[in-house]
């Protein structure tokens with residue numbers, strides 16, 4: 068960090084802990100903190116400067132009996148106006164460029180095929196996490212140093228995923244999928260908070276985030292007490308069986324009334340009326356709920372909508388991923 072942390076100053080003044088920001092625990096935290104303190108210091112500097120000048124001018128130019136009546140002010144001072152336009156402009160351009168660069172680097176990260184994938188499901192008023200190999204848990208488990216992609220959805224209303232130590236926050240929106248890519252850097256236990264007001268027990272919508280020190284410890288947790296058939300993919304398969312999806316969609320790759328499920332995940336489909344669509348989470352959701360919106364070319368428009376619970380939908384997605 069280039070700047071002395073203002074929080075240690077504030078802490079010293081308040082006699083509190085040396086820092087009021089929690090200790091950073093993700094790869095994004097250091098730069099986002101530096102950006103935060105840069106903006107805070109710039110604001111503090113100008114606030115102090117303006118207040119000092121206001122007080123100084125009030126004292127210096129106050130009305131006194133000995134002072135003659137003021138002359139009318141000139142109606143413009145081009146040099147001065149340029150100065151107070153160009154300097155703030157330069158400062159906000161620096162803030163913008165730094166923030167945009169940090170956003171691209173830490174928040175809008177490209178998809179990483181080696182990343183650990185965890186499905187996050189928010190509902191009033193709890194969280195559920197489906198980890199790889201299908202282990203579901205009310206706690207989120209991660210590995211220190213391993214990049215993780217969280218795919219988030221909501222079963223009811225708007226929620227928001229926030230772990231203060233990671234310095235990252237993401238809305239969890241009903242009817243669509245949102246993502247967060249993060250790399251935890253410190254092993255330990257953290258608190259996940261819902262930061263979008265979602266009803267009477269919003270304040271209790273917390274969960275534990277356990278960051279394992281290494282992959283071995285995470286793998287041991289994954290194996291611990293898991294029934295072999297409670298995976299999301301198994302749930303999805305059961306949903307498809309129950310609803311008779313296989314009557315029109317084969318899993319063998321053979322052609323039927325609808326496109327085969329085999330290899331469907333990640334494929335780019337040609338659509339009726341032109342255009343293409345990649346089979347991802349959002350596409351699967353739309354195709355289940357509103358099958359007529361994006362019809363794959365060469366197949367009859369006969370599929371009825373298949374509304375289902377959010378977790379069943381996640382199951383179908385995981386099931387499709389297994390049919391490669």
Ligand code: CUA
Pocket residue numbers: 189190191192225226227261262263264265266269270272
């Ligand atoms: Cu969920 Cu607030």
